[in-house]
Amino acid sequence: MNKQENDLNVFKQKTAGFVTLMTYYRCAMMEIETKLNVLNEEFSLAFERNPINSIQTRLKSLESIMGKLSRRSLPFTLSAIEENLNDIAGLRVICSFPEDVYMLSEALLKQDDVEFIEMKDYIKKPKENGYRSLHLIVAIPIFLAKEKRIMRVEIQLRTIAMDCWATLEHQLRYKKNNEFTEDMEKELIECAKLSAELDEKMDKLRKKINK
Ligand code: 0O2
Numbered sequence: 712m713n714k715q716e717n718d719l720n721v722f723k724q725k726t727a728g729f730v731t732l733m734t735y736y737r738c739a740m741m742e743i744e745t746k747l748n749v750l751n752e753e754f755s756l757a758f759e760r761n762p763i764n765s766i767q768t769r770l771k772s773l774e775s776i777m778g779k780l781s782r783r784s785l786p787f788t789l790s791a792i793e794e795n796l797n798d799i800a801g802l803r804v805i806c807s808f809p810e811d812v813y814m815l816s817e818a819l820l821k822q823d824d825v826e827f828i829e830m831k832d833y834i835k836k837p838k839e840n841g842y843r844s845l846h847l848i849v850a851i852p853i854f855l856a857k858e859k860r861i862m863r864v865e866i867q868l869r870t871i872a873m874d875c876w877a878t879l880e881h882q883l884r885y886k887k888n889n890e891f892t893e894d895m896e897k898e899l900i901e902c903a904k905l906s907a908e909l910d911e912k913m914d915k916l917r918k919k920i921n922k
Contacts, residue, residue, distance in 0.1 A: 728789050733770055736800035738853040739862035740768045743802055746825070750818050762811035764871055767803040771796070797828065797848045798865040805874045808914050809834060812845050812868040819849070819866075826850040828863060834873070840896065841903020842877060844869040872906040872913075 712720070744766055751763040771779075776796065777787055785791045792799065806812045812834065820827050828848040837843045847866040852859050869877065880899055884891060 729773075732789050732792065733799075735853060735855075735860055735862055736770055736864075739851055739864050740770070740800040740802060742851050742853060743819075743849070743864050743866060744768060746819060746822065747802070747804060747815065750815055754814070760807065762806055762808075762815060764805045764807055766805070769801050769803075771799045771801065793863075797863045800862065800864045802864065802866045803874070804866060804868045806868060806870050808917060809870055809910050810914065812870065816845055816847055816866075816868055820847070824852055826861070834869075837903065837907075840880070841900045841906075842880070843873045843903065843907065844877065870910050872909045876903055876906040 747763060747766060751761055755761045776792060776799065779796060780787055780791060783795065785795055804812075804815065806815065816830075819825055826849060828850055829846075830848075831846040834843050834845050845868045847868070848863060849866065850861050850863050852861050880902075883889065883895075883899075
């Protein structure tokens, strides 16, 4: 074996555990995505409209994982990741109306194999900057050939209006070399209020039409 082959083997051995763990998280994300799609199908049959507009999934990058572990003074080990980080596997569920957010989260949490870990309701109690979304942490089993593993997943549920604000806010805030002033902060809060108003008005309209 030449040096390059040897280096590659050593690298593969070192990263195998991490790659396997990420695969388990990806499987858990798939499980939750399927559950949500099933609920979407059922509700679209019953109410002739889709509560889910779209679902985005993402695995946290190695860089973000290392950053989060180091901020919490935790070692970079597989067990530290599994035990302490709840958002390695993340789903963002973009719903049509605020009511859909709560209906979906309730229906998901009722399922036998979904274990509730934590909920942060930034819709009822928005963050100071105006951010709104419902965050759930759940644990679900994935069934492998020889074992069953329980994996944690973060689910962010929000309306189209909430997602529009959060996506643009994220782009503006994290753009490199951008200066973020207090006035800009206030304007963003104002935009968040407009997005909440939009949700409220659309919801009223929906109820009127449904009558
Ligand atoms: P990424 O790449 O989106 O994952 P914790 O994760 O519990 O240690 P925290 O801050 O208590 O940390 O979690 P929380 O409040 O549940 O929020 C985590 C995620 O929500 C963030 O992930 C964002 O996706 C989203 N989020 C929270 N606050 C804001 C906000 O003010 N604006 C926007 N646009 N998104 C927000 P990450 O880890 O930042 O990154």
